[in-house]
Amino acid sequence: MSPRQIITGLDINYSRHCKAEFGDYIQTHEEHDNTMATRTIGALALRPTGNAQGAYYCLSLTTGRVIRQARWTALPMPNEVIDRVHRMAQQDGANDGLYFQDRDGNNIPDARDNDNEQDGDDESYHTNDDDNSSDDDDADADDDAASNDGEEANVDEFPVVEPPPPPADNEADAPNNNIEDAEVLDPAGTPGVIDPGEIPGVEGDVWGLEEVPSDPQVQRELRRLAINDEAPAMYVGRTRAQQRQINQTLIGESLEVVLTQARDPNVIAPTPLGDISTPQYPFKKGLEVFGEEGQQAVLEELQQLHERKVILPKEAADLTPEQKRTSLEYLMFIRRKRDGLLKGRGCADGRKQRLYTAREEASSPKVSIEALFLTCVIDAMEHRDVATVDIPGAFMQADMDEVVHMRLHGEMAELITKLEPKLYNKYVVYERGEPVIYVVLLKALYGTLRAALLFWQRLSTQLTKWGFVINPYNWCVANKTVNGKQCTIVWHIDDLKISHVDASVVTEIIGMLEQEFGKEAPLTIRRGSVHDYLGMVLDYSDTGKVKIQMFDYIQSLLNNLPPDMDGTSNTPAGEHLFTVNETNPELLDEATAELFHHNVVKLLFLCKRARPDLQTAVSFLCTRVHQPDRDDYKKLAKTMHYLRLTQLIPLTLESDDVTVIKWWIDGAFAVHRDMQSHTGGGGGGACHVFGEGHCVRHFTLSAAQHP
Numbered sequence: 001m002s003p004r005q006i007i008t009g010l011d012i013n014y015s016r017h018c019k020a021e022f023g024d025y026i027q028t029h030e031e032h033d034n035t036m037a038t039r040t041i042g043a044l045a046l047r048p049t050g051n052a053q054g055a056y057y058c059l060s061l062t063t064g065r066v067i068r069q070a071r072w073t074a075l076p077m078p079n080e081v082i083d084r085v086h087r088m089a090q091q092d093g094a095n096d097g098l099y100f101q102d103r104d105g106n107n108i109p110d111a112r113d114n115d116n117e118q119d120g121d122d123e124s125y126h127t128n129d130d131d132n133s134s135d136d137d138d139a140d141a142d143d144d145a146a147s148n149d150g151e152e153a154n155v156d157e158f159p160v161v162e163p164p165p166p167p168a169d170n171e172a173d174a175p176n177n178n179i180e181d182a183e184v185l186d187p188a189g190t191p192g193v194i195d196p197g198e199i200p201g202v203e204g205d206v207w208g209l210e211e212v213p214s215d216p217q218v219q220r221e222l223r224r225l226a227i228n229d230e231a232p233a234m235y236v237g238r239t240r241a242q243q244r245q246i247n248q249t250l251i252g253e254s255l256e257v258v259l260t261q262a263r264d265p266n267v268i269a270p271t272p273l274g275d276i277s278t279p280q281y282p283f284k285k286g287l288e289v290f291g292e293e294g295q296q297a298v299l300e301e302l303q304q305l306h307e308r309k310v311i312l313p314k315e316a317a318d319l320t321p322e323q324k325r326t327s328l329e330y331l332m333f334i335r336r337k338r339d340g341l342l343k344g345r346g347c348a349d350g351r352k353q354r355l356y357t358a359r360e361e362a363s364s365p366k367v368s369i370e371a372l373f374l375t376c377v378i379d380a381m382e383h384r385d386v387a388t389v390d391i392p393g394a395f396m397q398a399d400m401d402e403v404v405h406m407r408l409h410g411e412m413a414e415l416i417t418k419l420e421p422k423l424y425n426k427y428v429v430y431e432r433g434e435p436v437i438y439v440v441l442l443k444a445l446y447g448t449l450r451a452a453l454l455f456w457q458r459l460s461t462q463l464t465k466w467g468f469v470i471n472p473y474n475w476c477v478a479n480k481t482v483n484g485k486q487c488t489i490v491w492h493i494d495d496l497k498i499s500h501v502d503a504s505v506v507t508e509i510i511g512m513l514e515q516e517f518g519k520e521a522p523l524t525i526r527r528g529s530v531h532d533y534l535g536m537v538l539d540y541s542d543t544g545k546v547k548i549q550m551f552d553y554i555q556s557l558l559n560n561l562p563p564d565m566d567g568t569s570n571t572p573a574g575e576h577l578f579t580v581n582e583t584n585p586e587l588l589d590e591a592t593a594e595l596f597h598h599n600v601v602k603l604l605f606l607c608k609r610a611r612p613d614l615q616t617a618v619s620f621l622c623t624r625v626h627q628p629d630r631d632d633y634k635k636l637a638k639t640m641h642y643l644r645l646t647q648l649i650p651l652t653l654e655s656d657d658v659t660v661i662k663w664w665i666d667g668a669f670a671v672h673r674d675m676q677s678h679t680g681g682g683g684g685g686a687c688h689v690f691g692e693g694h695c696v697r698h699f700t701l702s703a704a705q706h707p
Contacts, residue, residue: 016054
């Protein structure tokens with residue numbers, strides 16, 4: 001046993017703790033909710049965290065920060081990533097190469113440079129003391145400029161570029177309120193907006209300093225560091241610590257300006273560090289915030305409707321007043337994603353359809369949690385190859401089976417005419433002084449009540465044509481015998497899980513799906529032993545077992561709890577769980593009651609999936625969401641205490657025989673305040689894959705739907 005295992009009790013597993021080398025390019029799998037939000041983030045693997053789950057520390061290429069992630073996909077290193085790392089290094093003021101320092105922060109000279117030493121002094125050895133005078137720093141810079149041309153020098157030791165002269169007095173005094181005319185700073189820190197006299201670490205006037213040195217080595221190094229043909233801003237006579245303060249200030253100001261100014265489409269701006277995502281804005285507000293860039297994002301979304309033939313314009317005169325009145329509005333939302341990309345999201349406002357569409361006519365089948373878990377157990381028991389697939393733009397691949405009109409008005413109507421003026425201009429009419437275009441939906445559109453059902457019909461029909469048989473007990477499970485072995489597909493709307501003992505069969509099925517549903521955009525495919533599926537992580541790393549965990553979900557839940565719920569507990573509930581104060585209950589105020597309700601629903605989603613050990617406590621808490629009192633709040637806090645203590649416990653399922661189904665049923669007599677009993681049960685093969693308490697049935701009609 002290793003010393004680490006003796007002390008910590010944790011052993012090293014090669015498949016979990018040695019999955020990536022330092023510097024490997026990976027795409028981390030982020031939590032998602034079936035929206036258009038980014039599901040992966042580019043990062044560089046750093047090192048294992050050392051926990052039992054095999055998580056890694058990674059450097060996010062989006063934010064420049066170190067993140068912790070347990071799920072990712074390793075990919076070849078593209079040139080864009082290499083360029084991104086170079087930009088991040090320049091923005092951080094990193095040295096060109098590796099430099100070692102002593103405990104006082106002084107650079108340790110390379111032994112190979114001893115042969116080039118003169119008078120016992122090393123040219124690359126400099127103190128990092130901010131108290132050095134500017135004269136000493138200038139002398140160091142001159143020494144560097146006169147060094148041997150064939151020797152690679154430290155970036156920080158090069159003489160720095162002279163800033164441009166300050167603006168004229170009349171220009172400097174005039175405020176710049178027009179953001180379109182504001183000067184944008186590139187991340188390298190090109191001066192022009194910030195007054196260097198106000199930068200921390202810069203004292204006095206730095207304008208009008210000596211010319212940029214003409215030394216060829218200096219010029220060559222400055223050209224190498226240039227971004228968009230602009231040399232980085234470096235101030236003469238400053239120590240490296242002062243220069244880092246200058247660069248950080250310039251980068252911060254640059255990021256602030258970039259966030260408030262529309263980006264020129266003809267200029268590829270470097271991706272700024274930090275999370276620059278924005279809230280999701282409605283159409284008009286989004287155009288006010290993002291301007292022309294927002295219009296371009298909306299046009300790209302409308303382009304999908306046009307190219308995929310989702311809509312067909314109609315003459316307003318051909319529609320009856322009733323058809324105009326029931327026409328759905330087309331909604332558009334705009335937000336900037338974490339990677340800086342501005343995205344428009346369009347959908348129909350289907351609320352009007354509720355007046356004439358029965359619920360049973362619009363509800364779509366969904367895979368149940370127990371059906372999903374049973375297939376996962378079979379996958380592990382038979383050592384199947386598993387793949388998960390996401391179909392992009394799924395709803396727009398299903399034909400509408402009813403006449404649904406939609407209305408585009410105002411600036412939305414003006415924008416869609418830009419896509420195909422000859423087609424749309426003749427259908428523009430004016431109502432109450434604004435342009436309006438009426439269209440009929442040819443394809444299902446997100447927001448219409450029957451969109452999910454129509455796509456389920458489209459997918460299930462196609463699978464039937466390929467020889468799959470729909471399971472009569474769950475209509476989102478399909479099976480087919482291929483090469484004497486069963487191939488199983490389960491799906492929730494547009495997320496599919498495919499499994500077969502032969503990986504080539506899975507590949508063939510994916511290819512068929514690609515040809516049928518990937519014509520407009522490629523499918524998102526994940527292969528391997530770990531899959532992020534329906535808010536859960538399915539881990540098949542251990543032979544014959546499947547581990548189901550929701551660590552990120554639990555961490556997010558715990559992070560958002562109020563301070564009075566801090567602490568840990570060995571059990572999720574006390575012996576007084578079912579005791580209710582009937583005499584003088586202290587009811588919670590409205591805000592706290594809403595917090596109670598919100599967290600109970602979060603726990604309900606969790607306990608029906610990866611944490612069935614919480615079901616008894618959650619089943620009671622579900623009965624208290626209407627009028628919770630202070631005692632109920634304390635019971636919720638105890639459950640959270642237990643969850644915090646056991647947050648890294650996954651649900652492990654395994655079986656050696658699924659032909660024998662066993663059930664365990666138990667009940668507690670007259671434990672509720674109205675003398676009702678509490679009954680619970682579970683079933684499965686050699687493992688517990690299904691459990692339910694009497695009090696939670698009413699709240700879990702849609703088991704696969706995220707709260």
